[in-house]
Amino acid sequence: MSILVKNLSMKVSNKKLLSNISLEFRAGEMIAVVGENGAGKTTLINCLTGGSFSQKCVSINGLPVESYSLSELASMRAVLTQSNDLTFPFTVTEVVRLGLSLSCLSQSQQLLAVQRCLRKVDTLHLKNRDYTTLSGGEKQRVQLARVLAQISLDSELPRYLFLDEPTSALDMKHQFETLKMLRSLRQLNIGVFIILHDINLAAMYCDKILLLQQGQLLKMGAPTEVLNHDTIKQGFGVDVHILNHPTSHSPIIINQSI
Amino acid sequence: MNTRVLRLTTTRLPVIDRRVVQTSMLSLVLLVAAWCSISIGAAKSDLLFPIKLIGEWIASGQNQSSIMMIVSEIRLPRVILAILIGAALAVSGASLQGVCRNPLADPGLLGISSGAAVGAVTVIIFANSLSVPQFIQPYLIPIAAFVGAAITTFTIYRLAQVNGTVQIATLLLAGVAINAMGGAIIGAFSYVADDQSLRLMTFWMMGSLASANWFMVAISAPVLILGMYFIHKKRTEINLLLLGEANARYVGVDVDRVKHHLLWLNAIVVGVAVACSGIIGFIGLVVPHILRVSTGADYRYLILNSGLLGGGLLVLADLLSRTLITPAELPIGVVTAILGAPFFILLLLQQKRKLVLAL
Numbered sequence: 059m060s061i062l063v064k065n066l067s068m069k070v071s072n073k074k075l076l077s078n079i080s081l082e083f084r085a086g087e088m089i090a091v092v093g094e095n096g097a098g099k100t101t102l103i104n105c106l107t108g109g110s111f112s113q114k115c116v117s118i119n120g121l122p123v124e125s126y127s128l129s130e131l132a133s134m135r136a137v138l139t140q141s142n143d144l145t146f147p148f149t150v151t152e153v154v155r156l157g158l159s160l161s162c163l164s165q166s167q168q169l170l171a172v173q174r175c176l177r178k179v180d181t182l183h184l185k186n187r188d189y190t191t192l193s194g195g196e197k198q199r200v201q202l203a204r205v206l207a208q209i210s211l212d213s214e215l216p217r218y219l220f221l222d223e224p225t226s227a228l229d230m231k232h233q234f235e236t237l238k239m240l241r242s243l244r245q246l247n248i249g250v251f252i253i254l255h256d257i258n259l260a261a262m263y264c265d266k267i268l269l270l271q272q273g274q275l276l277k278m279g280a281p282t283e284v285l286n287h288d289t290i291k292q293g294f295g296v297d298v299h300i301l302n303h304p305t306s307h308s309p310i311i312i313n314q315s316i
Numbered sequence: 317m318n319t320r321v322l323r324l325t326t327t328r329l330p331v332i333d334r335r336v337v338q339t340s341m342l343s344l345v346l347l348v349a350a351w352c353s354i355s356i357g358a359a360k361s362d363l364l365f366p367i368k369l370i371g372e373w374i375a376s377g378q379n380q381s382s383i384m385m386i387v388s389e390i391r392l393p394r395v396i397l398a399i400l401i402g403a404a405l406a407v408s409g410a411s412l413q414g415v416c417r418n419p420l421a422d423p424g425l426l427g428i429s430s431g432a433a434v435g436a437v438t439v440i441i442f443a444n445s446l447s448v449p450q451f452i453q454p455y456l457i458p459i460a461a462f463v464g465a466a467i468t469t470f471t472i473y474r475l476a477q478v479n480g481t482v483q484i485a486t487l488l489l490a491g492v493a494i495n496a497m498g499g500a501i502i503g504a505f506s507y508v509a510d511d512q513s514l515r516l517m518t519f520w521m522m523g524s525l526a527s528a529n530w531f532m533v534a535i536s537a538p539v540l541i542l543g544m545y546f547i548h549k550k551r552t553e554i555n556l557l558l559l560g561e562a563n564a565r566y567v568g569v570d571v572d573r574v575k576h577h578l579l580w581l582n583a584i585v586v587g588v589a590v591a592c593s594g595i596i597g598f599i600g601l602v603v604p605h606i607l608r609v610s611t612g613a614d615y616r617y618l619i620l621n622s623g624l625l626g627g628g629l630l631v632l633a634d635l636l637s638r639t640l641i642t643p644a645e646l647p648i649g650v651v652t653a654i655l656g657a658p659f660f661i662l663l664l665l666q667q668k669r670k671l672v673l674a675l
Contacts, residue, residue: 128568128569132568133568136566137566145417146413146613148558152612159567160567160568208567
């Protein structure tokens with residue numbers, strides 16, 4: 059069971075945002091998307107999830123993405139976008155429960171699911187707080203709990219999670235804990251497709267890394283295959299040293315000079 | 317295990333209880349307001365009027381005394397219309413604030429009320445030069461107001477539509493433009509109006525329920541009740557729209573369809589309400605805010621509660637408007653603004669203090 063993309067190209071008013079991308083994303087694997095600003099990372103997520111740039115060349119579990127209804131798609135995949143502002147004072151519990159709005163769980167089952175998801179992202183203690191008064195990082199974690207609630211942690215069906223920079227506002231401890239938690243979702247038959255700017259985190263926690271450059275797939279594979287001096291130079295235009303993590307042996311990338 | 321179950325139960329029950337208590341309290345406020353409004357008036361006041369009225373209906377099927385005629389033929393339809401219109405304006409305000417993700421949105425902001433006003437004022441000015449059948453004469457202003465509201469909604473809807481999608485920012489800007497244009501037309505008309513028309517116009521623009529009767533209730537009630545019911549049915553979708561349109565789509569909401577439906581439902585509900593009562597400001601803006609501060613922002617409860625509180629407040633405002641300076645009447649829009657504005661400022665100050673403490 060997977061999301062399959064064949065020759066995906068995307069043009070908006072003569073500007074090529076994505077060109078000729080083919081890839082397979084399986085439920086149960088964790089893929090990091092890296093690339094410079096404007097490389098097409100968010101557009102790629104938009105195409106893969108049947109968002110506003112719906113594409114014919116994307117299929118989910120063997121069927122074209124446009125053959126699913128919006129509610130069917132919502133039960134198979136959840137998307138965390140970069141916007142997490144709310145105008146009105148919802149409580150944290152209410153925000154997470156929004157992810158369950160179209161589900162047929164009873165009130166008490168919904169509350170249990172909400173508490174489980176809040177615990178996953180270490181925000182259970184905030185459950186009665188007004189969402190609008192939370193810090194940026196707390197908001198990001200609560201929104202992550204909402205998308206976790208949407209794809210249900212109890213199901214065994216293949217599901218997919220698309221996360222657009224979910225750790226950008228988190229402190230170091232919560233970055234590590236969040237990625238560790240996301241990695242553990244692979245056992246629940248959930249695929250995690252995550253845009254990250256911290257390549258070292260991507261190398262440490264993800265099964266594969268997908269490097270985008272100006273809308274083209276430069277390279278995709280295991281972190282050790284993708285992350286070398288030449289591809290980083292090509293993808294980001296910077297010279298780097300590649301070191302080895304002492305215990306996990308994943309690549310660590312540092313700047314050559316300051 | 318036992319401790320865990322106990323803990324979950326204690327966190328769940330208060331939430332559900334609180335919601336039930338809140339809705340019951342608001343229903344009680346509405347009932348008390350309606351009871352008082354039926355009982356109190358310029359002719360005669362008696363808190364037992366509602367019971368006497370029901371007693372007479374059961375006993376003979378008709379009203380014996382002239383005061384009971386006043387209660388059943390004037391006060392009762394007026395109270396029912398006040399409940400319906402207050403509820404409709406508040407429900408409309410709450411839903412528009414959700415769809416536009418803007419706390420300032422209300423029926424007035426989109427220009428729907430303004431369009432209705434242009435329709436009504438046109439008829440008031442040119443009533444004498446129009447040759448219409450006698451039986452339509454009393455309903456000419458409501459009909460014109462509704463037509464004005466419908467034309468305005470159609471215009472802003474077309475202006476804001478891009479590739480089948482309603483752009484909310486354009487919608488709000490189009491509303492501002494329509495409001496300005498409506499203001500200019502009304503200004504121009506008032507310049508050429510004679511004294512009598514000018515007085516009628518001014519009163520209509522400030523709202524009044526004085527012309528309420530059973531016929532008006534019979535026509536407007538089904539439309540308003542159904543309109544509010546369908547808006548209430550969209551409560552979950554409105555909640556999700558608040559996450560932003562992209563996020564709502566990812567959670568499974570057909571965003572464009574929901575926006576189209578809600579916009580037209582609001583146009584119908586506000587068009588009918590304004591047609592019956594003239595322009596009554598503040599209810600649509602203030603009621604949802606009062607409830608957000610006191611009962612929370614969740615639209616699953618907010619729409620219903622807004623209807624109850626909006627109805628209750630308008631009944632009270634109407635009671636004050638017709639009893640404060642008897643035998644004359646204050647325009648109801650003046651009463652809602654005089655009562656609503658200071659209360660709203662108080663709420664804002666409270667909220668400000670809460671925010672300062674939280675930060």
